[in-house]
Amino acid sequence: MPLPLPDTRPVACDDPGVYRTLLESTRAIPWRIDWASMRFTYIGPQIEELLGWTPSSWLSVNDWADRIHEDDRQQTVDFCVAQSQKGVDHEADYRALTRDGDQVWIRDVVHVVRRADGSVDSLVGFMFDITARKQAEDKILQLQRELEVLSYRDSLTGVANRRMFDTLYPVEWEKARASGEPLSLVVIDIDYFKQYNDHYGHVQGDECLRRVAQAMDAGASGPQELCARLGGEEFVLMLPATDADAARTVAERCRKLLRQQELPHARSGTGRTVTVSMGAGTIVPGAQDDALVFLDRIDRRLYQAKSAGRDRICDTET
Numbered sequence: 001m002p003l004p005l006p007d008t009r010p011v012a013c014d015d016p017g018v019y020r021t022l023l024e025s026t027r028a029i030p031w032r033i034d035w036a037s038m039r040f041t042y043i044g045p046q047i048e049e050l051l052g053w054t055p056s057s058w059l060s061v062n063d064w065a066d067r068i069h070e071d072d073r074q075q076t077v078d079f080c081v082a083q084s085q086k087g088v089d090h091e092a093d094y095r096a097l098t099r100d101g102d103q104v105w106i107r108d109v110v111h112v113v114r115r116a117d118g119s120v121d122s123l124v125g126f127m128f129d130i131t132a133r134k135q136a137e138d139k140i141l142q143l144q145r146e147l148e149v150l151s152y153r154d155s156l157t158g159v160a161n162r163r164m165f166d167t168l169y170p171v172e173w174e175k176a177r178a179s180g181e182p183l184s185l186v187v188i189d190i191d192y193f194k195q196y197n198d199h200y201g202h203v204q205g206d207e208c209l210r211r212v213a214q215a216m217d218a219g220a221s222g223p224q225e226l227c228a229r230l231g232g233e234e235f236v237l238m239l240p241a242t243d244a245d246a247a248r249t250v251a252e253r254c255r256k257l258l259r260q261q262e263l264p265h266a267r268s269g270t271g272r273t274v275t276v277s278m279g280a281g282t283i284v285p286g287a288q289d290d291a292l293v294f295l296d297r298i299d300r301r302l303y304q305a306k307s308a309g310r311d312r313i314c315d316t317e318t
């Protein structure tokens with residue numbers, strides 16, 4: 001007959017002191033509120049280390065509410081009261097005020113204790129210090145925002161990139177269609193840039209791209225205007241609520257700003273400095289018009305400007 005094995009299951013502990021020791025040695029801060037009187041009947045002594053307020057200073061729920069950051073207070077109190085009244089367990093994140101004026105992010109996890117008849121007897125819960133987690137989350141959000149901005153910037157020149165143009169062009173197109181206002185595009189290409197690279201080298205070529213981008217960006221600096229690098233040595237200006245005359249003025253301003261830079265180009269076929277060719281056009285989009293067809297038309301005008309001798313703007317079909 002096999003010998004009976006010893007029973008190693010833990011026995012229930014009937015010493016309340018053990019539970020108290022356990023509760024008061026955790027990093028989470030336990031508390032209890034009597035629902036009828038809205039008064040604290042217990043709060044763990046750890047609260048003093050975290051917030052600086054002694055356990056005996058936590059008398060009623062008003063003490064709790066007063067120690068919530070004012071921007072979080074109303075929402076937190078309203079939410080917790082509503083959930084408690086419904087008898088629903090809940091969690092709330094809020095900034096608690098420390099005694100010396102600092103703030104700590106708290107996650108309060110609340111259990112609603114109900115009597116046999118369903119009425120609320122008390123609330124018990126744990127406060128967790130989640131400051132480090134919140135700071136990490138904030139940092140991640142900030143990095144995400146920075147990344148978002150960077151992902152719409154051309155890393156070489158600092159102006160908007162093709163992705164930004166591709167995102168905003170359909171939006172501006174629809175706005176122009178809805179408002180009946182003219183939308184203008186100017187597509188820009190540096191003249192004899194291959195020869196520039198061949199003569200001055202790629203690093204200098206990159207610097208030239210930056211300087212051209214700066215001039216174009218400065219020339220189209222209105223609040224709604226966008227200068228984007230489409231790729232290679234090609235740029236686009238998107239000019240919402242701009243008619244053909246105003247678009248030509250912007251394009252001429254960009255060329256003037258570039259001329260003022262006097263970037264030497266010993267191998268240019270147009271002169272001794274870097275120049276650009278431009279195709280420009282304006283449209284009030286109708287129901288039948290297509291944004292990509294219009295862009296293509298402006299691109300063809302750019303190549304007309306190239307074949308007509310470069311260093312010029314072409315804004316009509318020839």
Ligand SMILES: Nc1nc2c(ncn2[C@@H]2O[C@H](COP(=O)(O)OP(=O)(O)OP(=O)(O)O)[C@@H](O)[C@H]2O)c(=O)[nH]1
Pocket residue numbers: 156189190191192193194195197201202203204205206209231232233306310
């Ligand atoms: N340095 C540099 N060069 C680039 C970059 N992207 C494209 N290019 C160069 O731009 C030149 C474009 O040459 P082409 O398309 O032949 O045009 P082009 O020499 O400007 O001649 P036209 O447009 O006809 O006046 C090529 O030599 C590419 O290598 C870049 O990011 N940096």
